[in-house]
Amino acid sequence: MLASALVLGAAGSAHCIGMCGPIALAVPSPGRGVGARLRSTLLLNSGRLFTYALLGAAIGTFGHGLRLVGLQQVVSIGAGVVLLLSVLLPDLVHRLAPGGPLAMGIARLRGKLAHNLRRTAPEALFLTGVLNGLLPCGLLYAALLGASTNATAADGALFMLFFGLGTWPALIALRMGGGMIGPNARVWLRKASPVLVSVVAVLMILRGLELGIPYVSPGAVVVPAEVTVCH
Numbered sequence: 265m266l267a268s269a270l271v272l273g274a275a276g277s278a279h280c281i282g283m284c285g286p287i288a289l290a291v292p293s294p295g296r297g298v299g300a301r302l303r304s305t306l307l308l309n310s311g312r313l314f315t316y317a318l319l320g321a322a323i324g325t326f327g328h329g330l331r332l333v334g335l336q337q338v339v340s341i342g343a344g345v346v347l348l349l350s351v352l353l354p355d356l357v358h359r360l361a362p363g364g365p366l367a368m369g370i371a372r373l374r375g376k377l378a379h380n381l382r383r384t385a386p387e388a389l390f391l392t393g394v395l396n397g398l399l400p401c402g403l404l405y406a407a408l409l410g411a412s413t414n415a416t417a418a419d420g421a422l423f424m425l426f427f428g429l430g431t432w433p434a435l436i437a438l439r440m441g442g443g444m445i446g447p448n449a450r451v452w453l454r455k456a457s458p459v460l461v462s463v464v465a466v467l468m469i470l471r472g473l474e475l476g477i478p479y480v481s482p483g484a485v486v487v488p489a490e491v492t493v494c495h
Contacts, residue, residue, distance in 0.1 A: 269423045273430020275460030276403040278453040288439045294384040311393020316424040320411045324420015327412040340472030343409035347465035351458045
């Protein structure tokens with residue numbers, strides 16, 4: 265599943281450029297050289313990765329509970345269906361935007377992020393990345409659904425870590441110089457993204473169906489019954 269997480273992150277690169285790209289470009293560099301810009305870029309993305317890992321650990325713990333009650337495979341199928349819907353009905357997530365207290369909390373988070381964008385100290389850059397990782401994102405929600413199919417907090421954190429790493433190449437290239445992602449590459453990303461996301465969705469559904477296909481859809485784990493020995 266780690267490969268699926270990496271592919272999902274890479275497949276969503278076009279989405280990430282549109283959502284997180286403006287934030288990445290708005291963060292000032294602490295120096296004029298390429299090295300200073302690269303260090304600030306790595307700090308920014310490391311903060312986002314840190315948030316993803318924490319969210320993955322939390323959702324992985326939830327996934328462990330689902331396994332105990334026998335619902336983990338249902339969630340895996342549901343996550344795949346949601347991913348497919350995000351491709352077929354891309355406006356669905358926007359229609360389900362949170363409101364009320366949650367919306368107010370998101371607004372405060374955006375305010376703190378905007379305030380922190382003016383700071384260039386290493387800890388400030390890392391914090392900006394942390395806050396960026398908390399902003400609402402349909403692709404992030406889909407990844408968290410995938411992480412919830414893991415059995416432990418460590419597995420969930422690792423899933424989200426690989427998902428975040430999949431988004432790195434495009435966002436790092438964008439911040440280091442928009443010219444590194446040419447028009448042809450952007451067109452390819454937009455075309456490839458829904459296809460790759462659909463592949464990951466199908467893999468999640470197959471995994472939940474437990475068809476006995478090695479590596480793709482393993483069968484259900486059979487726990488041997490306890491043997492009672494009479495003396």
